[in-house]
Amino acid sequence: MSQTSPLRYPDTSSQKVMTTRAWWLVVLNFVLPGSVQALAGNKRLGKIGLGATLVLVGFLLLTFLIGLLWPTAVFFLATWGPTLFVGQLALFFYAILWAVLTLDTLRLIRVVKTGPRARWWISGVTVILMLFISGGAAYAGTLTGSLNSALGKIFVAGPSQPPIDGQYNFLLLGGDAGEDRDGLRPDTAQVVSVNAETGQATIIGMPRDLQAIPFNEDSPMYSVYPNGYTQETGEYCTRWACLNTVYVAAENDHPDLYPNAAAEGSSPGIEAMRDAAEAITGLDIQYYVLIDMQGLQNLIDSLGGVDINVEERIAIAEPETPEEEVGEWIEIGPQHMDGYHAMMYMRSRWSGTGDYDRMARQQQVQEALLRQMNPANVLTKFQEIAAAGTQVVKTDIPQSMLGFFVDLGLKTKELPINHIELTPYYEPFPVDTEYPDYAGIHGYVYSVIHPPEPTETPAP
Secondary structure, X not given: OOOOOXXXXXXXXXXXXXXXXXXXXXXXXXXXOOHHHHHHOOHHHHHHHHHHHHHHHHHHHHHHHHHHHOHHHHHHHHHOHHHHHHHHHHHHHHHHHHHHHHHHHHHHHOHHHOOHHHHHHHHHHHXXXXXXXXHHHHXXXXXXXXXXXXXXXXXXXXXXXXXXXXXXXXXXXXXXXXXXXXXXXXEEEEEEEEXXXXXXXXXXXXXXXXXXXXXXXXXXXXXXXXOOEOOOOXXXXXXXXXXXXXXXHHHHOOHXXXXXXXXXXXXXXXXXXXXXXXXXXXXXXXXXXXXXXXXXXXXXXXXXXXXXXXXXXXXXXXXXXXXXXXXXXXXXXXXXXXXXXXXXXXXXOOOOOOHHHHHXXXXXXXXHHHHHOOHHHHHHOHHHHHHXXXXXXXXXXXXXXXXXXXXXXXXXXXXXXXXXXOOOOOOOOOOOOOOOOHHHHHHHHHHHHOOOOOOOOOOO
């Protein structure tokens, strides 16, 4: 730098020169942190600032290129505990570094030498930019820490599993504990089967009044219920609630059948429900997800609510309540629901076919949440979502698989979801819940998940 450089050796007697120089330094500090010190201040500090800035720019460019070529790798790194920890430290480092560089820039500007009208503008813009850059990095570091903590609480450490017949199958349970209940009963039980390549998803709804629950011979529950879990063999099974009481039976009466469940991030009740779901659907289920239905209300609220197109007027009331005594309704048409009303919409048994209508509404809310969760609303309300998530979800999905499933979920979001309801009202395959044809269910489920390849008609 020559002795005549206006940045390092300005004419301090000229307010015009000092004002112009000040604005140049403000811009350079914002565009390329560290460049101000390299040109007009401490060169050693400038080298540190420029080096750190260029490393960050290079990292972002590399991440962008990898994301274009191999997005799963980016999702993996963005959800892997060690990466998140290092990323949090890096963000706090940049927050401190950029604050130091900005304050040093303000010193090098020598505001008192600039024009009187420009002084407040220069100082104000510099401080605002510092808050924007350093504050943004510090906030991102806080979010990264929250994400790492939430993922560590929700997901488990363990090996990944390959797809089975090209599918990843998840048991989704909606837990509903209460003071008047004998333990938790998963009133919602679904199997979600997702194609490992395309992301095409099929949701299989299993009503709680499904009877004669079978178990495969390799299931521990088979030793107790070789002829199925029925009203005759199962203490908790009734005509209107049988499948969901498999959980209670395993937890209360047969926890010894699954001695390793707790160590593997599960429980005897969950494992018994997994075994039952496998025998019902004919699918091998790799993972489970247990959602606390009360906690789900907090999650919906943290997302700002959910938009639902209501097709039937729903009463927020007990099933036998006379219509004239219903205090509140969810009306037909597009509705923006908070967590409480979304829960009531999913859980009401007041009208129609009771549980079967309720199953359809639950899937409707699931799809709406999938569509409406996007980077914008997740980032703006991340702290609340992360806090709610740790209260809502229990799963044995390993954190190492999360990146892959995030990528797969983005594909799922773009495709229509297939629905199978194992109820008497489902067309084209109605199921007699009292005397289910499980062999027929296996065949139908397979035909939906693995449709035959279209054949080309030979030209005449």
